[in-house]
Amino acid sequence: MEGSAALRRASPQRKQLESAVVRFAGDSGDGMQLTGGRFTLATALAGNDLATFPDFPAEIRAPAGSTYGVSAFQINFGGREIKTSGDTVDVLIAMNPAALKVNLADVHAGGLLLVDIGAFGEKNLRKAGYDHDPLEDDGLKGFRVIKIDMSQLTLDALKDTGLSKKEAQRCKNMWALGLVYWIFDRDRQTTVDWLTGKFKSQPEIAAGMVAALNAGHAFGETAEISADIGAFTVPAAAIGAGVYHNVTGTEAMAWGLVAGATLAELKMVFCSYPITPASGILHGLARLKEYGIVTFQAEDEIAAVCAAIGASYAGAIGVTSSSGPGIALKAEGIGLAAATELPLVVINSQRAGPSTGMPTKTEQSDLYQAVFGRNADCPLVVLAARSPADCFDTAIEAVRLATKYMTPVMLLSDGYIANASEPWALPDANGFARFPVSHHHETNGFQPFLRDPETLARPWAIPGTPGLEHRIGGLERDYDTGNVSYDPDNHQRMTDARVAKIAGVAREFPPQPVELGNDHGPIAVVGWGSTYGPINRAVGNLREEGLDVAHIHLRHIWPLPTDLGDLLRRYEKILVPEMNTGQLITLLRSEYLVPAEGLNKVTGKPFAIAEVEAAVRARLEA
């Protein structure tokens, strides 16, 4: 398990830890996301590898003190490579009773609870649904509870700043951050600088924030309580040299699209209708107009996909983005793009369903929809991103394949990687392989559906080009001329060509890598998408124990890599963990007739490493 066993081993004086999982939790108004973000940067600068995951409330601004208004930010950081945001929490900072209540279950036995007892008044306890104060009974016996009146200590520290009580109270997250900085021996300077910059126009607020930060830190240094807490160092990880950025999947996706369009030398028209957790890509791109990006907030998802198709028809790369229910609405439009063989990138940031489901919770349950969710035989390319930073690469790949093969490409992300972050060694863009697209210009012998003999792609001839005027549409078209055709044999031929074109994309895939382990053996764990982290760490842990386990992770969901069947057949058992009731496994079993078994979880939360480990062990022992 990552991080989980860490603090139990801690001794009073700056004990060195391999890794630690810290979660800041408080009311929506308590600034927990900001606090976590600052801690993340300080931690990155301290040289740790890390992974973070924010957990927002579903409500916009739930009533203060309510359990469903709790906002949390988790970070796992360490001196070794970090693959997930952590199975269980070592240190929970709970700014009020609701935060304690909601998050306690994730703290492991013996974990440390830093509780602001200043917020544990009767009203807040009641709002959190406690009928008595949990700090006063045995319920927290298994944990190391440190009760601090952070609210009051913040007020005390700021009493000379001239800030009102309300303003001063808003600094208590910085007090907490200061304490946590002390615990983990983090440098405060960048945070001080940042605060000064952020509140440039309100210097008193900035001063108050800094004062609170310092007070929290000083509390750690001086308070007698510090012995109970423990103080730790987490050594720098062996991280490759380079420039790093802590990137969320949302950010990386937006940048990857910009990169894809730039490398293709195409204008990008991004068309979307807001929906959680996909909207961030629209927001991000709307701020990148200097890259020539056009963003269009359409009236609905159908309009969004159709506008993207129109844009591609006119020669741009049309991109549309949504989550499950919105992708469902795009199905007919995607079919049109497949039939007219236009490039189109469709991004699905999956969330828990069915129907509206749990919009803020993650799931991987749209694989079926991606591969099969359209009328008639309508194959297209399906890719999946495995981590926040991987969104960048897969977005480029999506643009490349869409334009090369004149096909819609569905790119699967999910709510977890959209919001989670990881440090990313920024690549040098000058090294990126360009794939400039030149629209068709040759009038001689032009036919709109004359296929490239190798890729089977039709020519991309766009309005504005003299001499290439032609008509396309959703009715079946003649294999040669592209004119409407109801000819039976032609339909067979066109259907076969559409299938062959998509199948042929697999020819250019590199051999399917084995992430960890051997290319044969007693068991392979096969995953896709955001389960990468927990699977990889679980398999790594098991291998360290000497077990012969392999990890295979798919980026290409459809078509599947050509060598995958042979590879899978070299394992005795295949375990397929998915955050759904078993979808990739349907493809693997039907394509290769391999007796793959599923490990399925649909709780809106990522797999814990321990869950994967346990499942593999059970299979090995069975």
Add this chain to the structure above:
Amino acid sequence: MEGSAALRRASPQRKQLESAVVRFAGDSGDGMQLTGGRFTLATALAGNDLATFPDFPAEIRAPAGSTYGVSAFQINFGGREIKTSGDTVDVLIAMNPAALKVNLADVHAGGLLLVDIGAFGEKNLRKAGYDHDPLEDDGLKGFRVIKIDMSQLTLDALKDTGLSKKEAQRCKNMWALGLVYWIFDRDRQTTVDWLTGKFKSQPEIAAGMVAALNAGHAFGETAEISADIGAFTVPAAAIGAGVYHNVTGTEAMAWGLVAGATLAELKMVFCSYPITPASGILHGLARLKEYGIVTFQAEDEIAAVCAAIGASYAGAIGVTSSSGPGIALKAEGIGLAAATELPLVVINSQRAGPSTGMPTKTEQSDLYQAVFGRNADCPLVVLAARSPADCFDTAIEAVRLATKYMTPVMLLSDGYIANASEPWALPDANGFARFPVSHHHETNGFQPFLRDPETLARPWAIPGTPGLEHRIGGLERDYDTGNVSYDPDNHQRMTDARVAKIAGVAREFPPQPVELGNDHGPIAVVGWGSTYGPINRAVGNLREEGLDVAHIHLRHIWPLPTDLGDLLRRYEKILVPEMNTGQLITLLRSEYLVPAEGLNKVTGKPFAIAEVEAAVRARLEA
């Protein structure tokens, strides 16, 4: 092959045939559908078993004489059981050059062509795309061509009726019908009666039609040409006693829905947006208001499915119907019905795709969409009708399962069975098993999602019931109270319950029957939907040859019958013919890991019996 070898064996004087395939083909304005309908009824009354298939042009009223304006009607009839409308045509009646051109390919070598040379003027030849008269060269050498100036002979026969030339010309289809009646020794009386009734208000037209009919018949009796044609009898088939109706799938589907609602003792609200080939069900039901049916032509498919959901919520059985592209638009709505666990029947009259595809041509390519085509894990029941008459039974079954399990049920039909017809021994409705639905009334302990322990269905509590006021929606709900819940374990539990509920439906299926052959052996042909006829006849033919072939046909696509896996594993080979690129086969292979192979055809036309036979033979020899 059904019918195909028939006429080759014919001798001049009323040779007895086992079966025959006749196709009437002419311009859209030539009344071919009406002619075929009359011939069908006369043939049914003559005691033959039969199957028919109309082939309309895609255009509403294409220019006269054009190839794409050709309208055709095919009937296969015989003294034995008839399973398809016939692989190849024995007798083609071609009313103009375009009709000849379009239909010739389906006539087998040695087949009989009855051609109206009166319509073979230069203009019509040109419109059909002939650069010379095909009757004048060797192109028709392999056929028995009978050239008759039907146009002129009709005018001659009607010259004393006072009809204008144009009116008289419109009777030439009856002339042709009269001749065909003579060829097959059919009784004219019911046609005469029908014409008299139909043109009651225009008695001259009626008289003209009858005169033409009689003239065509007389031509057969007297013309020296008759020897070339041959005259046949097709003996009555051994058909069970009963009252028969020649039913199309569209008609049977509408009636089945009415029956389902009646047996459930529910009001039915049928909500649809027109689309080919599904609209006929809406049209049929709109005329059945005396059965209390409410039909609603919605503004689009989304509104249609949502209105049906609203109707079910309010206690009626909501039904919606469309074809592929329209079903795609309903995906999000169907997910809502699955999430709120409301009964809903969705009928998909499949057509060739992707996208708009070939609206008037048949295909079975929406199985993927039916089983997988929604966001998230969203299982529902999928049924498929195998023949026109079977639409009746499956529609009842759909209503029964939807209301019993509180689930959407997708019922797959297709363009072929929607328009094809077969004689149907009308069941006695008094013998139908009723399944009256009583909405929930008990207020004690009521919770909207409290499940029936056996079916896992939630109670159907409807607005208007005092004391059961409650709220439902697409957000995930608590397993017990039904209130909105974001609890991780609850989502797992609800997801599992939804999967288990649908899987549990299979418990009540009868053991999967083997239609023909043994329950084990070298090969089973496994089909679903409208491929029933050709598969069954093909397997029957092969078995008559002594080959050990079995035919298994699925009505239940999802969940699959519980005993299907064991059954399939008892065959060495499994062949799955489908009018798609291989969809059911994905389910069979992934569920049972059986090495099923596909026989796939997407030409917009049903399988020929010979195609299935050949494929089975190839597998047996391999």
Add this chain to the structure above:
Amino acid sequence: MSVVAPIEKLQPKHYASDQEIRWCPGCGDYAILKAVERTLADVGARPENTVFVSGIGCAARFPYYLSTYGFHSIHGRAPAIATGIKLANPDLDVWIVSGDGDALSIGGNHLLHILRRNVDVQLLLFNNEIYGLTKGQYSPTSRAGTRTPSTPEGSIEAPVSAAVFALGTGARFVARAVDTQQKHLPGVLARAHAHKGASLVEILQNCVVYNDGVFASFTDREVAADRQIHVEHGKPLRFGADGEKGLRLRPGTLELEVVHPGDGGVAETDVLVHDETNRTLAGLLARMTPPAMPVALGVLYCDPTPSYERQVAALVDAATAGHKAPDLNALLRRGHTWTVGAPRRELDTPAKG
């Protein structure tokens, strides 16, 4: 939890459900909820007979907070679901709650058609000129220049007016009200409820988080009297603190103008009298925007025609009249049938065509 309707008259609080309300503190939705509970009590709504249907959005959470039947459906489709409910049971009292995005962005088509068909529902359109639930993107009613995450430079689109749009679809009842006007809103809602047919009420609703104060320029106490006009059928179109202003047609034009009757040759009788059955007047009123003109509130248009679901029911009733139970055998034996096994095959039913 369900409320079993007692015999005595229900109070507003009886229409509240036991669910904790999850809107932001200070959201205008609270005021609307209060006004609706009040209206339900005023009109004596039976909880068991009342259905609230909504789409998705902050506004769309509304049904959870009432003790009636409720259906929180999918984004934009509430009108279609409500239509199905009324077709199944025309006796239910159906309210739709929708946001500006729900009703006018993704749901525009269904809004058009439920209004055109005149299905007997009350459609409350909570217009906060923003997408609340998805965190503040501009909506089709957002004014040009609105800065949001998807329009960082400010929106460049012309907004649609809910009331003007509704009039364009042929709606027979169009009203407008403000969330916090508890004196006014219940009366408008009661009028909508009394109207048989589709009634659209645009409720201007303040989103404190993403669009706070967007209506302040005419709802703030200091300016309200001068920037609002509450229209009433048959009454002169007067407004201002002392009713000192009025609306008249600018002579020789088809435009409204603000006048001070008694002043500068403007006669009292020049002021237009509100005629809620006049679609053109309703359009002129609906299009008025501040500061040049006051915002028109109240029932702008009301001119009933028979409702859709009643007409559908009448067709079915006419068809079933005099029938006993539906006879399936008769259904199956429509059209041509023939009998096998009788002495000879014969046509059972006469030719019908």
Add this chain to the structure above:
Amino acid sequence: MSVVAPIEKLQPKHYASDQEIRWCPGCGDYAILKAVERTLADVGARPENTVFVSGIGCAARFPYYLSTYGFHSIHGRAPAIATGIKLANPDLDVWIVSGDGDALSIGGNHLLHILRRNVDVQLLLFNNEIYGLTKGQYSPTSRAGTRTPSTPEGSIEAPVSAAVFALGTGARFVARAVDTQQKHLPGVLARAHAHKGASLVEILQNCVVYNDGVFASFTDREVAADRQIHVEHGKPLRFGADGEKGLRLRPGTLELEVVHPGDGGVAETDVLVHDETNRTLAGLLARMTPPAMPVALGVLYCDPTPSYERQVAALVDAATAGHKAPDLNALLRRGHTWTVGAPRRELDTPAKG
């Protein structure tokens, strides 16, 4: 097959494609096709720069018959596709062809939004008051009482008027014309083409098969003069065989009435002068129905504002101005970065928030 535009001016016939036309003989679509070819020639449209986008329906087959670029898309979605085309390339000249079902039934939402946003396209709505392609069901513009396969007893729905609806969405150009009026239609189409922004032209189109003669009551030669009024900006609203009739506001009301100027005290100056920038007048004209009132034809409303795609392009141009090629490294290095492997880890970019 493609036509390479020659240097000399193209004739109407040059805009015809080589595809065989598949409408029913006598269909009004033929006349519209002719008028469009004529208009394209008149405005000197470059085939390579012209795109016709359509949905699904008989009308929607239109693009196949022209030698320009064409996209026959899916039912109801042509406005959305056209919007994408204009966003990708604002210089293309985009026409949308749609039917009453395509535009106002399934496509109502996209119609609303393309008009509201004011995307620079010409939107030709072929209104035959029926679903032609699916064999004759009633449409949202079918009059009450229309008997069709789905309404065997006659439709009970109130139809929507395309022009009135368009005005309700905030459209800036609304016109109406008749398929066979070859003198009039090309002029209206040319006006639509000249208008920068979304221009809606409702074309009354006769479906000979499923709704033959539905407009005959005012298009038949004998009655045309009395039942039609061709409006022109700045000209009095006169009609009748000799222009003997006119439209005026019924005194003291907001309604139009037909008068005979010169007769019974009606002055010539009482007759309204058409002002195509007046939305209220446009609404009054659009709502006129025969036989009581003439049907208004011509440009009912035209009042341009900047088009959507030009404003979008301006935002992008402003943002890219002064940039050379897009620098991906700069993109990736936005916000906080830090360097590993340098003497010490350090923050590379200053705090920005």
